[in-house]
Amino acid sequence: MLIVLAGLLIITSVIFPLGGKTTATGEFGVNFFGYETIYLTTGVLYQMEIIDGMDFVGGADFGIHTSSNVSGEIEADFLIPLKIGIYFPFQVEKLQYGFGTGITPVFQKTYDGSGSKFVIGPYINGSIRIKVHPVMSVFLQVQQDLLFGKPDWIYTGSRINIGISF
Numbered sequence: 001m002l003i004v005l006a007g008l009l010i011i012t013s014v015i016f017p018l019g020g021k022t023t024a025t026g027e028f029g030v031n032f033f034g035y036e037t038i039y040l041t042t043g044v045l046y047q048m049e050i051i052d053g054m055d056f057v058g059g060a061d062f063g064i065h066t067s068s069n070v071s072g073e074i075e076a077d078f079l080i081p082l083k084i085g086i087y088f089p090f091q092v093e094k095l096q097y098g099f100g101t102g103i104t105p106v107f108q109k110t111y112d113g114s115g116s117k118f119v120i121g122p123y124i125n126g127s128i129r130i131k132v133h134p135v136m137s138v139f140l141q142v143q144q145d146l147l148f149g150k151p152d153w154i155y156t157g158s159r160i161n162i163g164i165s166f
Contacts, residue, residue: 020049025139027163031063031079033108034155039063039079041161047087055087057100061159075111081145081159082106085123096129096137104145119149129165137165 025045032038043061050056063079085102101124108117125143132138140162147155 023047025165027161029161031159033157039065059083077110080107094131100125119147121147
């Protein structure tokens with residue numbers, strides 16, 4: 001899966017002009033997957049300007065949710081959502097806000113024996129970035145996912161992330 005993401009980043013680097021601005025981001029937050037389980041997430045995001053006012057975005061998160069079983073052992077569910085899309089930034093002095101949309105494949109592995117789950121679907125998000133240094137900004141992003149896949153076929157969820165961009 002990370003190989004696929006790396007391949008997509010390489011392909012987009014070749015397809016789109018190399019002169020555009022790029023941003024690397026480290027983030028953490030929460031993912032309200034299906035509004036049933038809350039995952040603590042951390043991730044990386046790569047953003048590359050395609051044309052003025054439109055950026056390509058690609059990234060991956062790693063999420064974990066833990067709980068105690070009846071014998072007191074801690075068990076974990078894992079969530080790996082990917083993000084591939086476009087982002088439309090609007091710059092106002094030291095503040096940037098924007099809107100993004102794209103597709104998000106999500107892999108989930110649960111400890112309860114239900115096995116692995118793969119769902120995929122569109123997302124929309126909004127973010128605010130504040131420039132705190134000539135090469136660094138902090139941001140807050142809220143995202144809404146609409147995912148499709150077995151067994152329930154329709155999954156919705158929200159994500160809230162904060163992070164640092166370079």
